[in-house]
Amino acid sequence: MRPGTERSRGYLHGLNPLVTVVAPLPAMIAVIVSRDLATPVAFLLLGLGLILTGAHPSTRTTALLVLVLPAAIAIGTVGFGVWTDPARVDRSVVLLDAGAYRLYEGSLLAGLAASLRLAALLVLALLAGLSATGPDFVRSTVQYLRLPYRIAYTALAAYRFVPRFRRDLELIRQAHRVRGPGVRRGPGSAISRVTASVVPLLAGAIRHAERVALAMDARAFGAHSTRTERHLVPLRGRDAVFVTLSWAVTAAIVVMLPAH
Numbered sequence: 001m002r003p004g005t006e007r008s009r010g011y012l013h014g015l016n017p018l019v020t021v022v023a024p025l026p027a028m029i030a031v032i033v034s035r036d037l038a039t040p041v042a043f044l045l046l047g048l049g050l051i052l053t054g055a056h057p058s059t060r061t062t063a064l065l066v067l068v069l070p071a072a073i074a075i076g077t078v079g080f081g082v083w084t085d086p087a088r089v090d091r092s093v094v095l096l097d098a099g100a101y102r103l104y105e106g107s108l109l110a111g112l113a114a115s116l117r118l119a120a121l122l123v124l125a126l127l128a129g130l131s132a133t134g135p136d137f138v139r140s141t142v143q144y145l146r147l148p149y150r151i152a153y154t155a156l157a158a159y160r161f162v163p164r165f166r167r168d169l170e171l172i173r174q175a176h177r178v179r180g181p182g183v184r185r186g187p188g189s190a191i192s193r194v195t196a197s198v199v200p201l202l203a204g205a206i207r208h209a210e211r212v213a214l215a216m217d218a219r220a221f222g223a224h225s226t227r228t229e230r231h232l233v234p235l236r237g238r239d240a241v242f243v244t245l246s247w248a249v250t251a252a253i254v255v256m257l258p259a260h
Helices: 017-022 025-033 038-055 059-083 105-129 134-144 149-159 161-179 188-218 237-256
Strands: 094-098 101-104
Touching: 017 105, 017 134, 017 237, 025 038, 025 105, 025 237, 038 059, 038 105, 038 237, 059 105, 094 105, 101 105, 134 149, 149 161, 161 188
Parallel strands: none
Antiparallel strands: 094 101
16 A cells, blocks of 8 residues: 555454454345335445444545445436336326326335345445455455365455556556557547557466466465465454344344334
8 A cells, every 4th residue: 555545444444354244144134125215224324334433444435435325326216216117106196297107206215215225235245345355354264164275265366466457557558658659539549548458468467377376386275175374364252242233233223113
């Protein structure tokens, strides 16, 4: 991370990555089976509160959650409302009458419920995505879920290709700008820039894959059924407390809120 971009770590970062996956599972199930508006709203606000106070997201992520997510909910409300079968909703109030098409209040409420459920599921999933790192999650699955390390660390190696590709692509674009190839304008300029980077990016990816494969062979990767872990990701008392509180709050919300 570059200087000046460090962020303070919240309490979610101190939890085991598996805990941030397991803790919101009952809430996600409750959101999926709910048909009212209050349940997804409650879990949406709860998830946002946990992320903002416990994960300390970047300014960009915070803006997306606070500003873009409500706009997406509004757009989804209209979209799902238009697609909803009018025969399955309350048709007592007509909001829009455009010839043969009518938009009912019940359709819009159904669309709002669907949008809120999707938003709540996204926010609850982000609890793990914004607080855990890929390497720690992989190590946790190997340690506690007994996932074969051949699968887990192969997936981790592929995961680490992404930032490598990003750096390579930036270097290729900088090289193109320095060399000054013919500057093109118009709609085809963006396509031209992308296609000019494909071949060198693939060549760099193949070279990097070969180096990773040689490094894994040198460390006898896959030679034995088990492998000694250099970095352990422990389960602490705080993890049990967080899961217990999360499930208790989920049960309280489900019991207290109406089922329809």
